[in-house]
Amino acid sequence: MSALAHPLAPDERAVSARDLAWLIGSLLLVIAPHSMRAPWWLTALTLCLFAWRYSYALARVKLPSRWLVLGVAALAMLGVWIEYRTLFGRQPGILLLSLFAGLKLLETRSHRDAAVAAFLGYFLIITNFLYTQSMPTALLMCAALFSITTTLIGFSAPQRAPRANARTAALLLAHAAPAALVLFLLFPRVQGPLWGLPQDAYTGMTGLSETMSPGNLASLAQSDAIAFRAEFEAELPPPALRYWRGPVLWDFDGRTWSIGTGPLVEFEPPQGGRATYRYAVVLEAHNRHWLFALETAASLPERARMRFDGQLISTTPVRNRMRYQLTSVIAPEQAEESGGVLRRALRLPPRANPRTVELAGQMRAGAASDEEVLIRAIDFLKAGKYTYTLEPPLLGLHSVDEFLFSTKAGFCEHFASAFTFLMRAAGIPARVVTGYQGGELNPIDRVFTVRQSEAHAWVEVYLSNRGWVRVDPTGASVPGRIESGLARSVPAGEPLPLMMQQRLEWLRGVRYQWEALAHKWNLWVLGYSPERQRDLMSAIGMRDADWRALTASLFSILGLITLGLLAWSLRHLVRQDPVQKAWGAFCGKLAAQGVKRAPQEGPRDFALRAARTLPAAAWTILRIGALYIALRYGARARAKGVERLKRLVRGLRLA
Amino acid sequence: MIAGFIDRRPKLANWLYGFTPPERGTVVLVHRRVYIVPARLGWIFGATLAILLVGSINYALSLGFALTFLLTGMGLAGMVHTARNLARLAVSAGRAEPVFAGESAQFRLYLDGRAAFDRPAILARHLGSGAQLVVDIPSGALVEVVLAVPAERRGWLPLGRVMLETRFPLGLFRSWSYVEPDARCLVYPRPERSPLPPRGADTAAGALRSPVPGNDDFSALRGYQPSDSPRHVAWKAVARSDDMLTKQFTGEAAAELWLDWRLLPAALGLENRLSRLAGWVLAAEREGAQYGLRLPGVEIAPERGDTHRAACLQALALYQETTA
Numbered sequence: 001m002s003a004l005a006h007p008l009a010p011d012e013r014a015v016s017a018r019d020l021a022w023l024i025g026s027l028l029l030v031i032a033p034h035s036m037r038a039p040w041w042l043t044a045l046t047l048c049l050f051a052w053r054y055s056y057a058l059a060r061v062k063l064p065s066r067w068l069v070l071g072v073a074a075l076a077m078l079g080v081w082i083e084y085r086t087l088f089g090r091q092p093g094i095l096l097l098s099l100f101a102g103l104k105l106l107e108t109r110s111h112r113d114a115a116v117a118a119f120l121g122y123f124l125i126i127t128n129f130l131y132t133q134s135m136p137t138a139l140l141m142c143a144a145l146f147s148i149t150t151t152l153i154g155f156s157a158p159q160r161a162p163r164a165n166a167r168t169a170a171l172l173l174a175h176a177a178p179a180a181l182v183l184f185l186l187f188p189r190v191q192g193p194l195w196g197l198p199q200d201a202y203t204g205m206t207g208l209s210e211t212m213s214p215g216n217l218a219s220l221a222q223s224d225a226i227a228f229r230a231e232f233e234a235e236l237p238p239p240a241l242r243y244w245r246g247p248v249l250w251d252f253d254g255r256t257w258s259i260g261t262g263p264l265v266e267f268e269p270p271q272g273g274r275a276t277y278r279y280a281v282v283l284e285a286h287n288r289h290w291l292f293a294l295e296t297a298a299s300l301p302e303r304a305r306m307r308f309d310g311q312l313i314s315t316t317p318v319r320n321r322m323r324y325q326l327t328s329v330i331a332p333e334q335a336e337e338s339g340g341v342l343r344r345a346l347r348l349p350p351r352a353n354p355r356t357v358e359l360a361g362q363m364r365a366g367a368a369s370d371e372e373v374l375i376r377a378i379d380f381l382k383a384g385k386y387t388y389t390l391e392p393p394l395l396g397l398h399s400v401d402e403f404l405f406s407t408k409a410g411f412c413e414h415f416a417s418a419f420t421f422l423m424r425a426a427g428i429p430a431r432v433v434t435g436y437q438g439g440e441l442n443p444i445d446r447v448f449t450v451r452q453s454e455a456h457a458w459v460e461v462y463l464s465n466r467g468w469v470r471v472d473p474t475g476a477s478v479p480g481r482i483e484s485g486l487a488r489s490v491p492a493g494e495p496l497p498l499m500m501q502q503r504l505e506w507l508r509g510v511r512y513q514w515e516a517l518a519h520k521w522n523l524w525v526l527g528y529s530p531e532r533q534r535d536l537m538s539a540i541g542m543r544d545a546d547w548r549a550l551t552a553s554l555f556s557i558l559g560l561i562t563l564g565l566l567a568w569s570l571r572h573l574v575r576q577d578p579v580q581k582a583w584g585a586f587c588g589k590l591a592a593q594g595v596k597r598a599p600q601e602g603p604r605d606f607a608l609r610a611a612r613t614l615p616a617a618a619w620t621i622l623r624i625g626a627l628y629i630a631l632r633y634g635a636r637a638r639a640k641g642v643e644r645l646k647r648l649v650r651g652l653r654l655a
Numbered sequence: 656m657i658a659g660f661i662d663r664r665p666k667l668a669n670w671l672y673g674f675t676p677p678e679r680g681t682v683v684l685v686h687r688r689v690y691i692v693p694a695r696l697g698w699i700f701g702a703t704l705a706i707l708l709v710g711s712i713n714y715a716l717s718l719g720f721a722l723t724f725l726l727t728g729m730g731l732a733g734m735v736h737t738a739r740n741l742a743r744l745a746v747s748a749g750r751a752e753p754v755f756a757g758e759s760a761q762f763r764l765y766l767d768g769r770a771a772f773d774r775p776a777i778l779a780r781h782l783g784s785g786a787q788l789v790v791d792i793p794s795g796a797l798v799e800v801v802l803a804v805p806a807e808r809r810g811w812l813p814l815g816r817v818m819l820e821t822r823f824p825l826g827l828f829r830s831w832s833y834v835e836p837d838a839r840c841l842v843y844p845r846p847e848r849s850p851l852p853p854r855g856a857d858t859a860a861g862a863l864r865s866p867v868p869g870n871d872d873f874s875a876l877r878g879y880q881p882s883d884s885p886r887h888v889a890w891k892a893v894a895r896s897d898d899m900l901t902k903q904f905t906g907e908a909a910a911e912l913w914l915d916w917r918l919l920p921a922a923l924g925l926e927n928r929l930s931r932l933a934g935w936v937l938a939a940e941r942e943g944a945q946y947g948l949r950l951p952g953v954e955i956a957p958e959r960g961d962t963h964r965a966a967c968l969q970a971l972a973l974y975q976e977t978t979a
Contacts, residue, residue: 007789008778008822008829010696115696115826119703122726126707129718138718145722149729149825156826157775159791164773168824172736176728183724194713320715526717562731569739570686 010111010155017057019154022162023114023121024050024105026147030124031098033137038095039083045076049102069106073099094127111155118155121148133526135518146173175568179561186554188547189530206452207286208246208434213256214395214403217434218411221390223452227436228283228292229519230448236441237277237294241330243458243470244292244450246435248309250344254352255399257417257432260344264305264313269298270332277328279448282522285320289313292435292450294328301326308341309431321522334467337429342462345429353400353421360425370463373426374471377419381477384408386415388478412474416457419473429462433470444516578642579631582649586624590614593654603629617654624648677813677837681747681767684819689741689832691734697827700730733825740774740821741830744792748814748838749799753968755933759786759803760840762814766800768792778820782833806842809929809972814838843968846937847930851944852918854911880960884943911957912939912946914967929971936967950974 005012015023028050035043049072056063076099077087084092101124104117125141149169150162157165206225209216228244249257277294291304291312300306301324303315314322348357363376387409395402400418403410410418416432423430437456439448458472537545542553587597587606595610607625611618627645661668669675674688693701704726711719749763762781768774773794779802780787786802806812820831879888879899889900914935919928932948939946940959947957948967953974955967 006778007787008776008820010694010826111826112696116699119700122703122722123707125722126710126716126719129716129722130714133716133718141718141722145725152826153824156823157791160773160775165824168736172729172732172824173725175732175735176725179728179731180721180725183727184721187720187724189720190712191715194709525721528717528720529715558731561728562735565732565735566686566738569735569742 010115013111013155013158015057015108015111015114016158017054018162019111019114019151019158020054020057020105020108022147022151022154023108023117024054026118026144026151027098027101027105027121027124029140029144029147030121030128031101033128033131033140034094034098034124037091037131038098041079042076042083042095042099045079046099046102049099049106053102053105053108063109064106066107069103072106073103076103090130094124094130097127098124115152115155118148118152135521146170149173175565178564179558182554182557182561184528185533185536186550186557188550189528189533191530207284207288208290208455210247210259210288211256212249212258212413212417212432212434212457214399214410214414214417215392217413217455217457218390218392220455221411221453225452226284227286227450227452227454228281230282230294230439230450231280231446232448233278236448237275237330239438241275241295242438243456243472244294244436244439245296245310245433246292247290247433248307248311248460249432249434250309251347252349252417252421254349254397257420262308265308267300267306270296270329270334273298273329273332275330277330278326279328280323280325282321282323282519282527283318285318285322287317287319289315289317291318291322291324293326295330296328296332297326298329298332299325299327321527323523323527337462337467342429345431345462346424346427348421348424353398353425355398355401355405356418356422357425359404360422360427363422364426370428370461373428374423374461374463377422377426378471378473378476381415381419381473384477386410386477388412388474413457415473415477416459419459419471423459423461431460431468433458433460437472442512442515442519444512445519447516447519449515579628579645582642582645583628583632586628586649586652589649589652589654590621603632614654617652620648620652624652674833674835677835679837681745682834682836683769684741684744684746684832684834686738686742689738689830691738691828691830694822694827694829696825697730700726700825700827704730729825730827734828736824737821737828737830739772740777740823741819741832743769744774744777744819744832745769746817746819746834746836748836751814751838751840753841753843753965753972754806755843756806756809756845758806760806760812760842762802762804762838762840764800764802764817764836764838765797766790766792766819767797768795770794774821774823776821776823778818780818780820781815782818783815804840806840809842809844809926811973812840812842814840841969841972843972844926844929844933846933847927848934848938849931851912851935851938851942852914887943912944913949913957914939914946915949916951917949925976929974933968933971936964936971940964951976 007013031046035046053063077096080092080096080099081087086092087096097120101117101120104113104120108114108117121144125144128137128141146166146169149172150166153165153168153172154160154162206220206223207227208220247259249259250262251258251260273296276298279294281292283291291301291314293312296310297306297312301312301314304324305313305315307313359380363373363380367373367376384404385408388411389409390411392410392414393407395407395414400421403414403418404422420430420432434455434457436450436454437458438454439450441448456474458470458474460468460470462468533550534545537543537550542549583603590610591597593614595613597606601609603625607621607628611621611625614621624645627641627648631641631645661671674682704723707719707723707726710716711723745767747765747767749765751760751762754760764779766777766779771794774792776789777792778787778789779800781802781804784804786804788800788802790798790800792798802814802817804812804814814836816833816835818831818833820829822829879901887901889902892898892900914932916928916932919931923931932950936946936948943959945957945959946967948955948970950970953970955963955970
């Protein structure tokens, strides 16, 4: 029996040009987003492979020999290696995979090979999510999923019209949805990763870095990407207080400020303070340890520590979107800083920026206190007619001197760097703080959005009687920056990120709607984590649900869903034809009066005989007979007639 | 191996397959009789799901989980759909025209979808011979499947067990069911070409009674009957009138043509003698002769025409040697 060719076995069925066209179309949908990241020659090669295979199908000739295919594969791998110097990273790995999809097609003869290529297509869908899980990507991938499924159905039913196959695919996906939802919610989630990830797994994330040199904040500020979102419980802080503290930079080598090393400290909630804000932050992945807090953090999120300089540090790098609750307080009391820290806050590279050092000397001379030096420095910046620009001129060896005395144009990192240097040279401990300043409230969902374009750098100086005090030299010389944001502070004509541009007011409403939706998507779909699962379980009454409880409930619900589907599949089959049912009821009523239909008796003869036997109801009986014949054997008038037949039979009174 | 084990135990097979063959009338494939197992592609699909799941966990991809679980749900739904493609299908057998041994019996099966949906790609396979056909059953339609089963031996050929199988829609599962409808085909003996025996052969002696051929003496014209040989049509008479007329011959054709079992040597063996007789029946019919058939215990009076021919051939097909 098994020796016979089996016409349903996928090994036995040759791929037709139609199957191939569907398969290629589906694969193109899946790899389209990758092509934007791939080198052009790889995309072109993959397309050529598809076209090559399809031409074979049209010409109905034998496929190329295995050796030729292997040769192309080897060449492609060599090309990828030359491009990336490795084959195993995320990017080269995925590109090779999409290339192999094309190569697999070149040796696809039977439906079995084609089905394996379709499964590869399913797998390629997930590779897109490594780069972005946004709603548009999800929609495109839904289309790809639908297309691949239609393709697979086409393999099983080669004679069927593609439209019918697409309908079946839609039905299958609709039937899959309940089970998918239950699995999504209840499948026991574990915190990944299970093993080491490739070196380049987390590249391409934007954000602040451990260092700051002239120009790098300005380039970050041209990105529209969202840094984080915050939801405040009560009112928002006023614009002047919207300083989101990030990495604190201590060490300066004459050009670059860096974060340096520093101990983590035991967290102690600060005392006093002017105002308290409670909020939740949804931080985008940036592959670093630090978290952002408004001004001074007065609480510590889960799995986070605090550095000696007040910076919040996550125990693991933020590689996925992360949500944390936080309380902040404005200007609390400060403990006295240790001498070691203050000495570090005074350190300067030797022989750098002589003019600035000289200026600091002049400011210090004759000043009664540190505060007076500070005021003189701020006045100096205010009077200096400095320009705030996203395109700062390049700086040479003595970067601070050049900025302060000759170029006089820069972005916030130039101001912060120069001011900190000036303070240290004048003997006042100072440090650079990077983070974000500003943010935008979405009126739709009252979520506060902070973008990369709001990246900022400012200074904290240590005054012996007040502790660390924030000074924003950018704000001092370009006051509009803090009050009204980046867009109104840079000269007109400079390239601003699209979202910051003023003239697209009409786009704003659409954008707010879209971002509110995207935030919900992030929170509820993408942010469904082990913690959220625990919350959901306790919300429905399963406190402390471990994986066993989850698996048990999961399988019982899946069983119920399958039973439901089975019942559905029987529904169409068991249900009797309504016309036949009404006719059966009619025959039953007549039989109760002694007029039994003989098995060979047709409906017309039976109705005539019954009408003669029961003359009182003759008219109705004849109408029912005629209607039944019309519905059963006629070509037209379905739904209405069925209803009338039912009504007539129900209303038939014989006794 | 398992299949062989089951097939050697009919009672076990009947219990397992849910019916006792042969089944009369219309057979409805209730769920109890529809089996389903993952096909090889199903296992590959499962492996793909496992890889997707591990990848989703490793990279904490929410949409990866969503995709994996949607595909899992689709596998489940696909299983139900595959079973549905066969479930409640109504199978009935049609008439199979008699054939000669060595030819193929054309068994007709009617597959009645009885559903508001179509049932694509259903394989009907005759397990005994491997005769098979893939059909699509449109919604609410009745589809005829003709299975050409080789007929080796004369006599009644029962259809035997037929497997209906489908893998629609995804090919991940293989669902099948067995039916054994009460259908049989009459198989005539394999006809052997040989010259007709002489007319009026003496049945008693086995010697020739009269060498006179039966269609010499023209006696009258009668109305044409469709079974009449064209050589006996009175073409000249037809040319004169519009009626088709057939020349009738009297017959000391009384020297009738008897196709007699005893004309053949016993050494030939039972089957060969029956084959020779079947060949004679065909030849006699072709000549338009009146012929009768004599077998031990069976005698069919001389006659001609399709019905007569069929009766003779059936007698030959079903002849059982009673005496040892």
